[in-house]
Structure formats: structure tokens, C-alpha cells
Amino acid sequence: MKLGYDFFASDVLILAPELLGKILVRKFPDGNTIRLRIIETEAYRGTDDLACHASKGKTPRTEPMFMEAGTIYIYLIYGMYWMLNIVCSEIDNPQAVLIRGAGKYNGPGKLTKALRIDKTFNKTSIFENEFLWIEDDDFSGEYFTSPRVGIDYAGEPWISMPWNFKLKNFKIDF
DNA sequence: TCTCCGATTCACT
DNA sequence: GTGAATCGGAGAA
Numbered sequence: 001m002k003l004g005y006d007f008f009a010s011d012v013l014i015l016a017p018e019l020l021g022k023i024l025v026r027k028f029p030d031g032n033t034i035r036l037r038i039i040e041t042e043a044y045r046g047t048d049d050l051a052c053h054a055s056k057g058k059t060p061r062t063e064p065m066f067m068e069a070g071t072i073y074i075y076l077i078y079g080m081y082w083m084l085n086i087v088c089s090e091i092d093n094p095q096a097v098l099i100r101g102a103g104k105y106n107g108p109g110k111l112t113k114a115l116r117i118d119k120t121f122n123k124t125s126i127f128e129n130e131f132l133w134i135e136d137d138d139f140s141g142e143y144f145t146s147p148r149v150g151i152d153y154a155g156e157p158w159i160s161m162p163w164n165f166k167l168k169n170f171k172i173d174f
Numbered sequence: 175t176c177t178c179c180g181a182t183t184c185a186c187t
Numbered sequence: 188g189t190g191a192a193t194c195g196g197a198g199a200a
Contacts, residue, residue, distance in 0.1 A: 042181070051181075053196095061196055079193030081182050098181060109182045150181050 036103030
């Protein structure tokens, strides 16, 4: 079943692990559809979290994070890769989950490249979208946490927060 | 305007 | 392990 607003309207530290095992569905304009189980997520939490883009406040770039839960936040990194994030919590509480891996794609840049996700999805809704949504098939599995990747610039304590979540055992097929 | 640099990936040494 | 590719946002000038 397709996940709706209520699922995303919770704190990012609850939502990020909850998203593990859910199914990311991408429907291409030609009708082809891909389903991938989410295997890695990462939490970015509010204006205090110096690793979170929203710690700089509301700017043209970070505005989606201040929008309704379920809003998709897309940004370009290193001039070549689009990052896919799902906004959560309530309006004006900027939190988002970065989808770092799904199915056989084990990196956020590889994932969006394979799914052909770009900034045209920015600010659209993950539960009112014709081409991208998330489903629950009642799968659940154990997970483990790690510090977040690539945010050394944020300094402590943010570097050490165990806000990266990965499924322990999973099958790519389902 | 101009400069710096990033929530990455891949090819090389 | 090191460095290149590549570009727009944020902040300084």
C-alpha cells in the first residue's frame, strides 16, 4: 500500500529507520515502473543540526525543508549528482531523510541517476506524485546505525550523531 | 560580480 | 590513497 501524509509527519529520527525496508517506486513517463527496497537512509534534523542545510535558515535552496511533510527536497551536489530527500515533521520544522540506497543501488548519486530523478521533482509531494512514491509491503528487518557520511565540516557533536541507518539483512528481490 | 566548496563517484597510482 | 569532474548556492566584495 502507498504511504500517505501521516506516515511522513513524524520526527526524522523515527522516520529514517521506519523508511528502511519500504519500497521506492519510480514510474517513468513511458510507463515502465521500477520498485526498489530502501536499504539506507540518513537523518538531517532542524536548524540546530549544523550538518543540515536548513541550519543556514530558509533560503531558496532550503525552502522545501520548511514545507509540508512528504515534500521532496532535491539538490545538486559536486556539480553532478542529485540527492533525493523526503521532508518530514511539521511545517517550519526543517527535517529531511536522505535516501542513500535502494535495491542494488548503494549510493545516493547512483540511485538518482538510475531512476532519472532530478530537480524537476523538487518541492513536489511524495504521496501526490504520478511518477514517484513509496509503498509498504509489511516487510520489516533489523537495522544498525552509523555516523553520517561526508559532513565533517559540521563539527561536533553533529559528526558523531549515529543518524545513518542501514538494513542488516535484506533481499534485493521481493 | 567573484570565490569557495559540497549530504559523490570513479579512474588512477 | 589521491585527485578530477562539474555547477549552483551562499556569502563576501
